Amino acid sequence: MAPQRKMIVFPTKNELSEAMAEYTANLSAKFIKEKGLFTVVLSGGDLIDWLCKLVQPPYIDSIEWSKWHVFWVDERVCAWEDPDSNYKLAMEGFLSKVPIPDKNIYAIDKHLAADGNAEHCATLYEECLKNLVKEKIIPISKKTGYPEFDLQLLGMGPDGHMASLFPNHPQINEKQKWVTYITDSPKPPPKRITFTLPVINSTLYNLMAICDKAPAKSVAEIMKHNNLSLPSAHLSAQVENVWYLDQAAASEL
Numbered sequence: 633m634a635p636q637r638k639m640i641v642f643p644t645k646n647e648l649s650e651a652m653a654e655y656t657a658n659l660s661a662k663f664i665k666e667k668g669l670f671t672v673v674l675s676g677g678d679l680i681d682w683l684c685k686l687v688q689p690p691y692i693d694s695i696e697w698s699k700w701h702v703f704w705v706d707e708r709v710c711a712w713e714d715p716d717s718n719y720k721l722a723m724e725g726f727l728s729k730v731p732i733p734d735k736n737i738y739a740i741d742k743h744l745a746a747d748g749n750a751e752h753c754a755t756l757y758e759e760c761l762k763n764l765v766k767e768k769i770i771p772i773s774k775k776t777g778y779p780e781f782d783l784q785l786l787g788m789g790p791d792g793h794m795a796s797l798f799p800n801h802p803q804i805n806e807k808q809k810w811v812t813y814i815t816d817s818p819k820p821p822p823k824r825i826t827f828t829l830p831v832i833n834s835t836l837y838n839l840m841a842i843c844d845k846a847p848a849k850s851v852a853e854i855m856k857h858n859n860l861s862l863p864s865a866h867l868s869a870q871v872e873n874v875w876y877l878d879q880a881a882a883s884e885l
């Protein structure tokens with residue numbers, strides 16, 4: 633059975649960031665000790681700002697960054713240099729400040745993304761994951777049959793979307809593919825690729841971080857009514873499904 637959703641409300645965004653860094657650092661140490669590497673999936677959006685504590689002491693010096701392998705739960709289909717790119721956001725705000733080997737950072741294909749071919753980008757990203765399964769970087773979960781990442785750091789939009797799974801869009805129902813695409817995202821830019829729900833939920837530890845007032849109503853819909861029309865309400869995990877909120881995001885609870 634999937635673990636129950638666990639919620640922690642922090643007085644401020646700063647305290648949430650501290651806790652997220654500690655959570656990530658502890659899992660990094662655990663998995664590196666157990667299997668010699670740590671697979672981390674990032675989302676885009678405000679989450680990257682809240683990762684700021686990881687690039688400060690004590691974490692910047694204590695984490696074994698060379699053992700990290702970094703992925704994106706979703707990506708906008710645009711050039712890497714485009715201000716919309718989740719890769720650019722993560723590089724500038726986080727990844728360029730820590731010594732993770734370039735070869736361990738698995739971004740969307742640069743040229744296809746610049747060409748704007750969402751379907752092809754999704755196919756290629758799935759192929760990349762499958763190659764990493766062969767190389768034994770990513771295991772296939774015996775329980776779910778899908779790739780098993782160690783930690784996924786997620787954010788939620790005010791409309792309740794997570795990754796690029798949006799309300800009233802069919803991508804949430806995809807069960808065959810590991811990575812799918814959307815060309816009519818209600819949030820710009822319209823073309824994106826995204827992990828599918830079974831892959832998101834096959835992750836061992838999922839941490840959903842939500843701050844500010846804008847998503848507060850959706851947070852309440854999920855926490856109080858388990859409103860499954862909101863994609864984030866479907867979030868689960870193999871070991872832990874933890875939601876970190878600041879006071880503003882929890883204000884409608």
Ligand SMILES: O=C1O[C@H](COP(=O)(O)O)[C@@H](O)[C@H](O)[C@H]1O
Binds near residue numbers: 795819
């Ligand atoms: O478009 C996206 O939105 C969500 C939420 O972003 P936020 O700016 O509201 O925090 C993000 O998690 C996702 O990765 C991104 O592509």
